[in-house]
Amino acid sequence: MKKLLTTSALVAAIALPQIAAADAHSDLDPNAKSGGNITVTYKDDVATLDPAIGYDWQNWSMIKSLYDGLMDYEPGTTELRPGLAESYDISEDGKVFTFKLREGVKFHNGRVMTADDVKYTLDRVTNPATQSPGAGFFGSIEGYDAVSSGEVTELSGVKVLDEQTVEITLSRPDATFLHVMGLNFASVVAKEAVEAAGADFGKTAMGTGAFKLADWTIGQKLVFEKNQDYWREGLPYLDSVTFEVGQEPIVALLRLQNGEVDVPGDGIPPAKFQEVMGDPEQAARVIEGGQLHTGYITLNVKMAPFDNVDVRKAVNMAINKERITQVINGRAVPATQPLPPSMPGYTEGYEGYPYDPEAAKALLAEAGFSDGFETELFVMNTDPNPRIAQAIQQDLSKIGVKATIQSLAQASVIAAGGEADQAPMIWSGGMAWIADFPDASNFYGPILGCDGAVQGGWNWSWYCNADADAMAVKADSMTDPAMVDERLKMWSDVYMAVMEDAPWVPVFNEQRYTMKSERMGGDDKLYVDPVSIPVNYDYVYVNDVQ
Numbered sequence: 001m002k003k004l005l006t007t008s009a010l011v012a013a014i015a016l017p018q019i020a021a022a023d024a025h026s027d028l029d030p031n032a033k034s035g036g037n038i039t040v041t042y043k044d045d046v047a048t049l050d051p052a053i054g055y056d057w058q059n060w061s062m063i064k065s066l067y068d069g070l071m072d073y074e075p076g077t078t079e080l081r082p083g084l085a086e087s088y089d090i091s092e093d094g095k096v097f098t099f100k101l102r103e104g105v106k107f108h109n110g111r112v113m114t115a116d117d118v119k120y121t122l123d124r125v126t127n128p129a130t131q132s133p134g135a136g137f138f139g140s141i142e143g144y145d146a147v148s149s150g151e152v153t154e155l156s157g158v159k160v161l162d163e164q165t166v167e168i169t170l171s172r173p174d175a176t177f178l179h180v181m182g183l184n185f186a187s188v189v190a191k192e193a194v195e196a197a198g199a200d201f202g203k204t205a206m207g208t209g210a211f212k213l214a215d216w217t218i219g220q221k222l223v224f225e226k227n228q229d230y231w232r233e234g235l236p237y238l239d240s241v242t243f244e245v246g247q248e249p250i251v252a253l254l255r256l257q258n259g260e261v262d263v264p265g266d267g268i269p270p271a272k273f274q275e276v277m278g279d280p281e282q283a284a285r286v287i288e289g290g291q292l293h294t295g296y297i298t299l300n301v302k303m304a305p306f307d308n309v310d311v312r313k314a315v316n317m318a319i320n321k322e323r324i325t326q327v328i329n330g331r332a333v334p335a336t337q338p339l340p341p342s343m344p345g346y347t348e349g350y351e352g353y354p355y356d357p358e359a360a361k362a363l364l365a366e367a368g369f370s371d372g373f374e375t376e377l378f379v380m381n382t383d384p385n386p387r388i389a390q391a392i393q394q395d396l397s398k399i400g401v402k403a404t405i406q407s408l409a410q411a412s413v414i415a416a417g418g419e420a421d422q423a424p425m426i427w428s429g430g431m432a433w434i435a436d437f438p439d440a441s442n443f444y445g446p447i448l449g450c451d452g453a454v455q456g457g458w459n460w461s462w463y464c465n466a467d468a469d470a471m472a473v474k475a476d477s478m479t480d481p482a483m484v485d486e487r488l489k490m491w492s493d494v495y496m497a498v499m500e501d502a503p504w505v506p507v508f509n510e511q512r513y514t515m516k517s518e519r520m521g522g523d524d525k526l527y528v529d530p531v532s533i534p535v536n537y538d539y540v541y542v543n544d545v546q
């Protein structure tokens with residue numbers, strides 16, 4: 001995976017104050033055929049399609065196809081490009097971003113999008129009443145603290161200059177801000193649609209994206225249909241996408257083999273992986289891609305006995321990571337820290353906590369738990385996660401910790417993690433962290449930072465280290481290209497401080513494997529898109545259109 005340092009992107013932008021608009025037609029595939037429908041399967045239903053709320057790998061690419069943000073990425077890559085912003089200016093001090101919007105972009109209801117919609121979107125996502133798990137991403141916008149505390153409802157740093165121009169002033173230089181404006185959380189929504197739907201907005205999604213939500217039968221399927229007025233002319237290629245939910249991954253694989261399914265959304269079932277890879281005909285339809293991913297166990301520091309750092313360290317030493325990678329047929333490498341090895345800021349040479357059950361038992365005894373303790377381990381009920389949970393359970397039993405497994409649907413695990421007193425331990429598999437953008441900061445704010453340790457947030461360890469937070473802010477204020485190495489060293493120090501506090505057990509860094517039917521077209525990288533995870537539906541197509 002290409003490493004794109006946000007400092008480089010920002011410096012380039014400052015060097016060229018007026019960024020030219022991206023050619024909306026330059027990425028069209030000359031071999032693409034327009035039309036047709038594809039079928040994608042998932043075991044679980046989708047929790048929400050509200051871009052301010054949705055934050056799991058299953059709905060991430062769906063939301064990207066329904067909505068647009070000011071910034072975007074080249075398909076299948078981590079390279080930033082303008083989205084709804086035709087162009088943008090950045091002030092010399094790196095704190096004022098002025099975005100010029102594309103003209104004539106329409107919401108799915110036919111209304112033309114304006115700068116007022118951008119302002120409404122940013123005010124909404126940062127309002128604590130919205131309970132957005134991504135609110136912390138916008139912490140550098142001037143006025144964020146006042147909105148976050150409930151003092152006011154509008155960000156003072158977001159101003160509408162005219163219908164096509166919005167100015168965003170930051171309280172500090174932020175080396176990641178252009179990436180933030182490409183996140184789903186910054187996807188532009190229409191005020192009238194949000195207010196009309198109320199609490200049901202996540203079920204009646206309405207944006208400016210390549211597809212529109214045509215149908216959602218809870219527990220059965222979602223249907224996206226082509227947005228005929230999409231501002232990127234010629235896209236999407238497909239007429240519609242049908243997402244069938246409630247489909248067991250093994251059944252989905254059989255249906256793929258029978259030509260009934262085009263993409264198994266949950267991937268290749270681990271129990272079938274070797275069989276698939278050993279069959280040349282099936283292996284030919286497998287696509288592999290690297291990912292900025294870490295699978296981990298959260299230890300809730302608000303719940304005893306995980307409020308004791310020695311207990312957390314003991315649990316780290318109890319987990320046999322090598323054995324767990326074998327549960328998924330070796331499709332991963334053991335993790336030593338929150339960052340994956342390919343992420344800038346990864347601490348080379350750091351070996352983490354060794355697998356040492358005897359030392360773990362001794363540390364537990366020192367902490368006052370010589371007889372161990374009982375706890376609960378929450379896990380998503382999609383294979384292989386229950387089997388991984390069983391391996392974790394077995395490892396813990398060797399140090400006297402009796403962990404009862406709570407195997408639940410994805411939405412239920414997410415909900416439990418977002419409550420301070422519900423889930424002592426969570427295995428993150430199926431919901432494990434894949435970077436929203438390729439920068440070290442992205443593995444911190446929402447899942448380890450203080451802003452994420454809130455009700456409905458994604459910081460399931462409920463860990464908050466004010467000193468580490470301050471260091472993270474300082475690192476992300478370094479926009480000078482001469483300070484890149486210093487910035488990455490600072491991020492390394494942040495994660496080493498986290499590991500000393502041990503709110504996580506980093507377990508493994510996983511590769512992505514998926515499959516597609518013979519009729520599917522488009523570059524393989526679209527099926528392992530690092531941003532539109534797991535598939536970039538806007539750019540794939542089928543070859544059997546008449």
